[in-house]
Amino acid sequence: MSSVFQRRRQKLLSLKAMRSVSASVHPHSSEVCPHCGGEVAHRDLVAGGYVCPLCGYHHPIGAYYRLSQILDRGSFKELDADLASADPLDFPGYHQKLEKAQHKTGMNEGVVTALGRMGGIRVAVGVLDSRFFMGSMSAALGEKVTRLVEQATRARLPLILFSASGGARMQEGILSLMQMAKTSAALERFSRRGGLYISVLTHPTTGGVTASFASLGDIMLAEPEALIGFAGPRVIEQTIGQELPEGFQSAEYLLEHGFLDAVVPRSQMRDTLIQLLKLHGKAGANRDG
């Protein structure tokens, strides 16, 4: 690949990353951390990858920004950026809401899928974006994830998915539910052919995404204090009629209960992923066609 193309790609990603930086951060000179209440200079927040330097709170970040932080410079090549939802149930008000979300985020759907490199190793990577309908599972989101998995299967690439999701896209009803089966089936095929899948759970990962592709990683990672679960905390409280213990459904809680390999701070995420890719030799390349 020529360096002109690389520079152009990097510039495009940087521009998109700037727009997608964070759901909770605005470019003022200083911010009040929503977690610890401390005042943090904006430049310190940026320098730390939107992690509070006082308490370590990981701010939600947009998909393009995350990709700009973990991929090798100039290696980002987006897939299926044009794929969007067609309002399959003709659901009242959904079309307008979709347009609004698209306008706000500059994305057509709640996941960005791409090919790229990490530490020189080619990877297929997808990042869900909680600013777009809370990263909820639509048919288009399921389709983009499935196409990425299938492409990784064909090209024998290791796969990395960053999840962040409020669950199902209610406005797509049963078709949202069916994406759980579709994505899981694609990952099962990928796995059978020897593909390496690293699943990274970020705040929050819940509902149908937890109960499908997010939980099927060979390696399971999460960002600190991310909320991870199937049922939401409010629903559980209503069911059991009591308050939930402190830290319930946090990344650390899942680690303690055996559902994660590691909790990895954002600052160490790229290095950890590269280490894992290298440990898998030909980087999880498939054994056969």
Place this chain on the structure above:
Amino acid sequence: MADYTPAQRVALARNTARPGVVDFVQGLLTDFFEQKGDRLCADDPSIYGGVGLFHGRPVTVIGHRKGKDLEERMACRFGMPTPEGYRKAGRLMDQAEKFGRPVITFIDTPGAYPGLEAEARGQGEAIARMLAKMSALTVPTIAVVTGEGGSGGALALGVGNRVLMLENAVYSVLSPEGFAAILWKDASKSDEACDVMKLTAADLLELGVIDRIIPEPEGGAHTDVAATVRALDVVLQEELAALSRMSAHALHTGRYEKFRAMGAKALRKERT
């Protein structure tokens, strides 16, 4: 088909006298042997399963159990499985694969149990594993939604080569109450939710989510259980015979393609 509103069908699907997996096993199979336990820590009675003979042929049957009396209903958490239930179902499916037995599932659940222990033991992971496992089986699999098909807890038994539905059963991303609570912050608007969710068998057939509707007796399945079982028997025999003519590869690939196409019409191209 009888002319019921979606909300009326939801009520029929939830009728406590509605036949469930235990009735269907009794009516359809002989020499049934119930298998219990997940071989990890527990047995969840809200998933009922085992092996029996269907017209002389061994099949594995797995279904959600809601329970008959109050005590049983409590033990089954009203048909809401824990991860242990799904892991038991997974174990039974592994055996079906090993011994080359077809799998028939009967779906009837409000959803997976949203409890503290269920979360601590990986409810999401347990369901995800079931989806992956069912998608990879090379034996014939038939899923029948017989009552409430609620959310991921229903789909966990639903990745079949053929997906059938009783006429008054419903199948949806969430209960109508939960749906209304999330979208409109008002669980009491469940009747409105029923109207827009497309959760009836006829709607789902049109959407391509299910393959076939099995008629119920006038007034609903509970008014004549024997007739319901007879209707099921005829359809299951037909479907199983057709699937049994397919190779292992064709069963696996066909099932993959079937679910791969879900939502294909829900996509459009947008400029970037």
